[in-house]
Amino acid sequence: MHDVPRRPRPAPVPAPEDGVSFVMPVLNERAYLERAVRSVLAQDVDAPTEIVLALGPSTDGTEAVAQRLADADPRVRLVRNPAAHIPVGLNIAIRAARYPTVVRVDAHSELEPGYTGAALATLARVEAANVGGVMRADGRTPFQRAVARAYNSRIGLGGGAYHGGTTEGPAESAYLGVMRRAVLEEVGLFDEGIRRGEDWELNLRIRHAGYRVWFDPELEVTYWPRESWTRLIRQFRATGSWRGELVRRFGRRNGLRFFAPPALVVAVGASLAVGVLQVTGAITGWVAIAASVVHLPVAAYAALVAVAAGRGGGRGLRDRLWTLAVLPSMHLSWGVGFVQGLLRGARGTVDTSRLARNTPLP
Numbered sequence: 001m002h003d004v005p006r007r008p009r010p011a012p013v014p015a016p017e018d019g020v021s022f023v024m025p026v027l028n029e030r031a032y033l034e035r036a037v038r039s040v041l042a043q044d045v046d047a048p049t050e051i052v053l054a055l056g057p058s059t060d061g062t063e064a065v066a067q068r069l070a071d072a073d074p075r076v077r078l079v080r081n082p083a084a085h086i087p088v089g090l091n092i093a094i095r096a097a098r099y100p101t102v103v104r105v106d107a108h109s110e111l112e113p114g115y116t117g118a119a120l121a122t123l124a125r126v127e128a129a130n131v132g133g134v135m136r137a138d139g140r141t142p143f144q145r146a147v148a149r150a151y152n153s154r155i156g157l158g159g160g161a162y163h164g165g166t167t168e169g170p171a172e173s174a175y176l177g178v179m180r181r182a183v184l185e186e187v188g189l190f191d192e193g194i195r196r197g198e199d200w201e202l203n204l205r206i207r208h209a210g211y212r213v214w215f216d217p218e219l220e221v222t223y224w225p226r227e228s229w230t231r232l233i234r235q236f237r238a239t240g241s242w243r244g245e246l247v248r249r250f251g252r253r254n255g256l257r258f259f260a261p262p263a264l265v266v267a268v269g270a271s272l273a274v275g276v277l278q279v280t281g282a283i284t285g286w287v288a289i290a291a292s293v294v295h296l297p298v299a300a301y302a303a304l305v306a307v308a309a310g311r312g313g314g315r316g317l318r319d320r321l322w323t324l325a326v327l328p329s330m331h332l333s334w335g336v337g338f339v340q341g342l343l344r345g346a347r348g349t350v351d352t353s354r355l356a357r358n359t360p361l362p
């Protein structure tokens with residue numbers, strides 16, 4: 001790929017009355033789907049709207065919820081996504097959509113009523129192809145609140161703009177995204193071979209086609225994280241694995257922040273190895289003392305996590321203790337996945353956190 005052109009091309013600006021299509025891939029989201037869809041239907045947009053749900057093979061009753069919503073409101077349309085993978089479902093929904101502006105939404109997200117109207121105004125004002133805002137994670141249980149605090153913290157997810165940025169401007173990617181369909185079709189929609197990080201890769205192609213991707217901190221979306229420790233681990237390992245794959249493919253185009261978790265994994269591994277040598281007496285004296293320097297990065301990280309847990313708010317000691325567990329769980333599982341993906345590729349790795357218990361992979 002060539003360098004991104006310095007002068008961005010203006011994306012097409014449809015007439016205000018041309019309509020907006022919301023697209024949402026859905027798999028095993030019975031607990032979240034209705035609130036997510038109702039937040040879309042409540043959008044204050046002076047134009048026709050629809051929401052296209054790409055239904056994967058759910059096993060938890062999600063399909064019944066989706067059918068009930070579709071029966072109650074003609075704006076809710078259902079399409080099938082037998083493969084269950086997110087980029088496949090997004091492409092199926094986009095191809096089925098009727099309108100020239102596409103808003104990606106997630107079953108774990110809820111939009112404020114003015115979100116879409118504000119995003120449309122920003123798209124038109126800066127002539128961008130895609131605009132996104134801030135992910136505001138929230139939680140209903142001590143564990144989920146701890147994950148939400150990690151998401152909202154610069155320590156938790158590395159300080160990307162959509163995790164708390166305050167300055168409007170060009171961005172490398174966009175959370176969810178309000179997009180011009182003509183540009184999506186020009187660059188080829190989502191890459192269905194990328195199971196995680198598909199939004200980053202799509203926005204890379206959009207930028208290389210000469211269009212703007214824009215961050216607007218006035219746009220906020222509520223996001224509900226995974227609700228159990230095992231699901232969180234599986235989600236982050238899969239995400240890290242695909243980031244490793246993206247680094248294999250695109251190298252330096254990946255931001256430096258993506259390399260922090262694998263660096264932590266290497267530091268922890270080195271610290272454990274030296275610790276075993278010290279405890280067993282394999283190294284002694286000045287050699288053992290000098291080797292202790294490898295423990296310093298891990299000690300500094302532990303102190304950083306402790307400070308984050310102490311200052312992260314929460315409703316009590318239980319929330320803070322979960323934060324102590326959540327942060328390293330996220331970082332280490334992501335880092336291990338990254339190393340695996342970098343060394344051998346993602347190899348079809350899927351996010352099994354979206355599957356109900358005992359659900360076989362499609």
